[in-house]
Amino acid sequence: MMKTYSIAYGDELISFRLMFDEARAGKVAIHVFPDSTVHVDAPTKTPIKQIKAAVQKRARWIVNNLHHYRVQNLHVYPREYVSGECHYYLGRRYILKVIFDNNADESVKLKNGQLRVRTHSRARDYVKKLLNTWYKERARAVFEQRIEHLTDTHKWVKEAPPLRLRTMNKQWGSCSPKGTISLNLHLIKAPKTCIDYVISHELCHLKYHDHSKQFYKLLSRKDPKWRQTKERLDNLAPILLNH
Numbered sequence: 001m002m003k004t005y006s007i008a009y010g011d012e013l014i015s016f017r018l019m020f021d022e023a024r025a026g027k028v029a030i031h032v033f034p035d036s037t038v039h040v041d042a043p044t045k046t047p048i049k050q051i052k053a054a055v056q057k058r059a060r061w062i063v064n065n066l067h068h069y070r071v072q073n074l075h076v077y078p079r080e081y082v083s084g085e086c087h088y089y090l091g092r093r094y095i096l097k098v099i100f101d102n103n104a105d106e107s108v109k110l111k112n113g114q115l116r117v118r119t120h121s122r123a124r125d126y127v128k129k130l131l132n133t134w135y136k137e138r139a140r141a142v143f144e145q146r147i148e149h150l151t152d153t154h155k156w157v158k159e160a161p162p163l164r165l166r167t168m169n170k171q172w173g174s175c176s177p178k179g180t181i182s183l184n185l186h187l188i189k190a191p192k193t194c195i196d197y198v199i200s201h202e203l204c205h206l207k208y209h210d211h212s213k214q215f216y217k218l219l220s221r222k223d224p225k226w227r228q229t230k231e232r233l234d235n236l237a238p239i240l241l242n243h
Contacts, residue, residue: 002039007052009059014066016055020044026212028054032065033170034237041211069238079243081127087115088240089138091191098127108134128243132185139165139188146192146199147181154203154222161206169241172233173198175205189240190233197229 006015016030016038028051029041042051055062079085085096094115100122107118108130117130143163151160161175164182174182181202187195200223208215219226 005048005052007056007059009056009063012063014038014055014059014062016040018042018048018051020046021210026210029211030055030058030062032062032069034069034234034241035169036066036069037170038062038066039170079128081124081131082122087131088189089115089135090142090188091194096131098122106130132243135185135188136165139183139185142188142195143183143199146195147203150196150199150203154200154206156207157203161203173202175202175209177209179206186240186243190236193229194233194236197223197226197233200226 002017002019004015004017006013008014018040020043021041022044026043028043028046031039031041033039038055040051040055079087081096081098083096083098086093087096088094089110094110094113097114097116099116099118100120101118102120104118106120107116109116109118115131117127119127119130121127140163143165144160147163148160151157162180164180165185166182167186168182168184172184172187176182181199183198183202187198201219204215204219204222207218223229
């Protein structure tokens, strides 16, 4: 269960959600998400005073990231699902073309730089549903293929783990204690290098189910450029998660 705490940094009040993790060992981990929320993971029984001190120590970094995301979000508007909008698939930008046609089967296709939705209704939610169904089909196919490929290079993984698709606002992926990998549906909009990074991250959790030094050492060995890729994905988040 998460509880909310706060610290002061200059004139700014930094609120953060705290979660204690029994499996976590080592230092407190601080995460700033694109929706301008701050989450802190800490080993069980870590004193609140010590956690607040850790947050205070990184307050400048937190404030800078919060400002970065707030500026980005000023330029992101809710999607209307009409012709002319930009939508993304595997890191490429496509122009949405909504084609109203009662006499043809409904479909979603990529053609000539366009994401063409043939529909029996121009209603926003109807077009959105058709497009999301297409994204889910493509996500399952692409993610399963990439998991299968990366499983071969992560030798501690004996077989491809089960995959679950989820719509998440704050995470790109997660790994359950039983070994099921959950991936954010919107990740299918990101470049393949970003998809591979998230999958590799979760496969490393099959060996270390925490964010310990051993975990990051393993991740760095399998994906030496993961920090740059994570930064790229974080910068894309406001656009890719906008739906």
